Every structure is written in structure tokens, then in C-alpha cells.
Amino acid sequence: MRKDLIEFSYNVIRLPMSKVKVSIVKVEKDDVRGAVKRAVELLGGLEQFIDHSDDVLLKPNLLSAPNNEEVKAKIRTDPRVVETLANMVLELGKKVLIGDSSGAGQTGGTRAAIKRSGYLEIGEKSEKIQVRSLEEHGPTKVEINGKKLKEANISTEFLESKAVINIPKMKTHGLALYTGAIKNLYGTICGADKTRIHSLGATFNGFAQCLVDIYAFEKTRIKLNVMDAIIALEGMGPGAGGSPVEMNLILASADAVALDSVAFRIMGSDPKIVPTIRFAAEQGLGVMELEDIEIVGERIEDHKRKFKLPKVAFLGRIPFARFSNIIFEVPKYVEGCTGCLNCERACPEKVITITKNKKGQFIPKIDYNGCISCFTCIEICPEACYKTKNKNTLKIVLSILGTIVVAGIITTLILLL
Numbered sequence: 001m002r003k004d005l006i007e008f009s010y011n012v013i014r015l016p017m018s019k020v021k022v023s024i025v026k027v028e029k030d031d032v033r034g035a036v037k038r039a040v041e042l043l044g045g046l047e048q049f050i051d052h053s054d055d056v057l058l059k060p061n062l063l064s065a066p067n068n069e070e071v072k073a074k075i076r077t078d079p080r081v082v083e084t085l086a087n088m089v090l091e092l093g094k095k096v097l098i099g100d101s102s103g104a105g106q107t108g109g110t111r112a113a114i115k116r117s118g119y120l121e122i123g124e125k126s127e128k129i130q131v132r133s134l135e136e137h138g139p140t141k142v143e144i145n146g147k148k149l150k151e152a153n154i155s156t157e158f159l160e161s162k163a164v165i166n167i168p169k170m171k172t173h174g175l176a177l178y179t180g181a182i183k184n185l186y187g188t189i190c191g192a193d194k195t196r197i198h199s200l201g202a203t204f205n206g207f208a209q210c211l212v213d214i215y216a217f218e219k220t221r222i223k224l225n226v227m228d229a230i231i232a233l234e235g236m237g238p239g240a241g242g243s244p245v246e247m248n249l250i251l252a253s254a255d256a257v258a259l260d261s262v263a264f265r266i267m268g269s270d271p272k273i274v275p276t277i278r279f280a281a282e283q284g285l286g287v288m289e290l291e292d293i294e295i296v297g298e299r300i301e302d303h304k305r306k307f308k309l310p311k312v313a314f315l316g317r318i319p320f321a322r323f324s325n326i327i328f329e330v331p332k333y334v335e336g337c338t339g340c341l342n343c344e345r346a347c348p349e350k351v352i353t354i355t356k357n358k359k360g361q362f363i364p365k366i367d368y369n370g371c372i373s374c375f376t377c378i379e380i381c382p383e384a385c386y387k388t389k390n391k392n393t394l395k396i397v398l399s400i401l402g403t404i405v406v407a408g409i410i411t412t413l414i415l416l417l
């Protein structure tokens with residue numbers, strides 16, 4: 001084909017598309033309310049997102065909300081962000097439900113976590129705001145028909161909601177690498193089904209695909225995403241094992257993929273290494289590239305900071321996705337166990353047993369033969385008792401060498417025949 005015709009057809013196909021907006025607002029002088037309002041105003045105002053619904057569900061990231069205030073501040077969505085959005089919804093004459101289903105296995109379940117979260121107090125200020133566990137009305141089993149996840153037990157109340165404001169927190173994650181808008185929707189899965197999906201996913205890419213399948217199924221309900229990046233979290237997140245990072249930012253977008261892409265850039269790394277972001281963009285669930293995004297408010301460059309990433313980050317840099325299914329680390333108990341049993345209950349493979357030593361101290365024992373490196377135990381432990389350690393490196397090296405030798409023999413045989 002002639003070059004001018006190729007260029008002509010290319011131009012016809014590549015019609016200019018409107019860019020997706022992501023707002024970035026700095027929290028000045030602790031004015032969280034002002035920053036949240038500004039972030040939404042920069043997108044054109046709340047009304048356009050939730051106009052067609054009388055009830056709006058606000059879905060923060062609760063995780064476990066332990067008693068320790070410092071730990072709580074770095075792992076759950078700041079109540080001030082949630083309260084501001086609740087009041088903005090009320091001002092539009094609508095009712096609010098604030099709800100989440102927290103990490104599986106913790107003492108007292110989501111109800112106990114909500115009591116400690118600071119969200120109940122928001123509900124006490126208006127009878128039009130209700131706060132409860134998303135498991136309260138039970139799950140409904142639905143067909144997801146995703147690439148990896150075929151069905152899931154999703155909160156019935158979530159499924160009945162037509163307008164949801166997703167309110168994630170900016171954090172790293174030991175298995176998913178990063179948790180933001182897409183990952184926050186894992187909290188719509190009820191109870192033991194979270195552990196089943198962890199077992200089904202079980203790998204860096206596998207778990208990410210399950211998360212993307214959930215997002216694909218729920219996407220039409222998510223009208224807006226507002227991210228709490230006031231105190232973010234780096235290192236071995238998303239729980240007590242990570243370290244707080246003061247960012248003092250609020251981000252917002254109607255596109256969860258674009259929001260996550262911008263957030264991870266602010267965290268100093270390429271969003272392509274995060275499988276949830278990459279898979280979701282490849283599946284056409286949102287945009288990842290900056291050329292498709294219009295940043296409004298602050299500039300990424302002015303707030304960029306190199307976050308410490310969990311070691312799993314290197315898997316995202318391996319170009320051949322199928323090799324990224326190997327995880328080289330397992331949890332290792334260090335100290336501080338109070339015997340709360342959260343990790344024993346939450347472990348999807350049931351390979352943790354809490355024992356007592358001769359001094360009467362609680363000691364978690366892990367059967368590493370059954371461990372799938374999902375790091376749920378690290379995520380759920382309120383005392384940050386776990387770190388990670390390398391798996392048996394000799395075994396890994398021998399299995400890689402074995403694969404190379406077998407591939408060599410097969411290639412030789414093919415050439416000889």
C-alpha cells in the first residue's frame with residue numbers, strides 16, 4: 001500500500017479522543033475537607049457522577065482498623081475524607097451508606113473493625129448516613145465470568161447500589177505490589193470467599209487478574225474514585241508491616257485505572273509494573289498512559305517520591321508474564337505475637353498454627369510446604385509480627401537449571417529427528 005494511503009487510513013482510525021481527567025490536590029494546613037471538595041470540583045462537581053441515584057454507597061478501605069492510632073492512620077481511609085464525601089452527597093439531597101467488608105479472619109469481623117475505624121461517628125451526625133458492614137445483608141453469589149475468576153460472593157448491598165464512590169488509600173501491597181482504586185473493590189467480596197480467591201489467584205499475576213475480573217464486573221456501579229493519599233504507606237503493605245509516608249494529597253477520577261496509574265507515578269514508579277493497572281488497561285477497562293490522561297490541579301512531578309516497594313516488584317519488570325507467576329518469598333515470624341489468631345483464621349491454605357513456647361509466649365508455626373505466598377497473614381496481623389524471607393533458593397535454582405536441561409534435550413532431539 002502507498003505510504004500516503006497508510007497515513008490516511010491511520011488518521012481515520014485514530015480519531016482524537018477526549019482525555020480522562022485525574023485531579024491532584026494538596027491538603028493545605030490540614031484542610032482535608034477543602035482538598036476533597038476541590039479534587040471533585042476539578043472534575044466538574046459531584047452532581048454529574050451521582051445524579052441518577054437517591055442512595056450512594058461510600059466504599060472506604062477499612063482493612064482491619066486496629067486499636068493503635070498510628071497503625072490505623074497508615075492503613076485505613078481517613079474518616080475525614082469519608083465524612084466530607086458523605087456531607088457532599090447529603091447536600092445533593094441523597095442518602096448515604098458507608099460500608100466495607102474488612103480483611104478476613106480478624107477477631108469480631110468487619111463489625112469490630114468498623115467500631116474502631118472512626119466511621120461510626122460520621123453516622124451519628126445525621127440519620128441520613130448509615131454505617132455498617134457490607135456483609136450485614138449477606139452475600140449474593142454471582143457469575144463473574146472473568147478471565148480467571150468465574151464466580152464470587154459479593155455483598156448484596158453493594159450489588160443493589162447503583163452509585164458507588166470508591167475511596168481507596170495510597171499503599172503498597174506485598175502480593176499485588178500496589179493497592180488503590182482497583183484493589184479496594186476486593187472489600188466487596190464477603191467473608192471466606194476472599195480466602196478462596198487468594199487460593200485461586202495464588203500468584204502475582206493470578207491474584208491481579210482476579211482483582212481485575214472483580215473490577216470489570218463492578219465497574220458500572222463505580223461512579224467516582226477519591227483517593228486518600230494524606231498518609232500513604234510504603235514497604236510491606238497494606239497492613240501494619242508497612243511504613244507511613246506523609247504525602248498530603250487527595251486524588252480523584254471517574255476512571256479507576258487512570259487514578260491508579262497517576263497515583264503509582266506519584267509513588268515514583270512505572271504503573272506498567274503493577275499487574276492490576278496493566279491488565280485493566282489492556283482489557284479496555286480504563287486508561288493508563290499519560291497521553292490519554294488530563295491532570296488537573298497539582299503536577300505529578302512536584303509530588304513524586306520514590307516509595308519503597310515490596311520485593312515482589314521485580315516480577316512486574318519481567319517481560320514474559322508467564323514467568324512472573326513465581327514468587328520467591330514466604331512470610332517469616334519475627335516477634336510480638338499476642339495470640340489473636342487473625343493470621344491462623346485468615347490463612348487461605350490453613351498452614352499457620354499458633355502455638356505457645358515454654359515461656360508461655362505465642363509463636364506462629366507455618367507449614368511452608370503448603371504456603372502460597374499470598375501474604376494475607378502479614379496483611380492481617382495487627383502487631384506487624386511478620387516479615388518476609390526468601391524461599392529455599394537452592395530448590396529454585398535447581399528447578400530453573402532442570403528446566404533448561406530438559407528444554408536443551410528436547411531441542412536436541414527435535415534437531416536430530
Ligand code: SF4
Binds near residue numbers: 366373
Ligand atoms: S502462611 Fe501466610 S502467606 Fe502463606 S498461605 Fe498462609 S496466609 Fe498466605
Ligand code: SF4
Binds near residue numbers: 336339343381382383
Ligand atoms: S502473628 Fe500473632 S498477633 Fe499476628 S495475627 Fe497472628 S496470632 Fe495475631
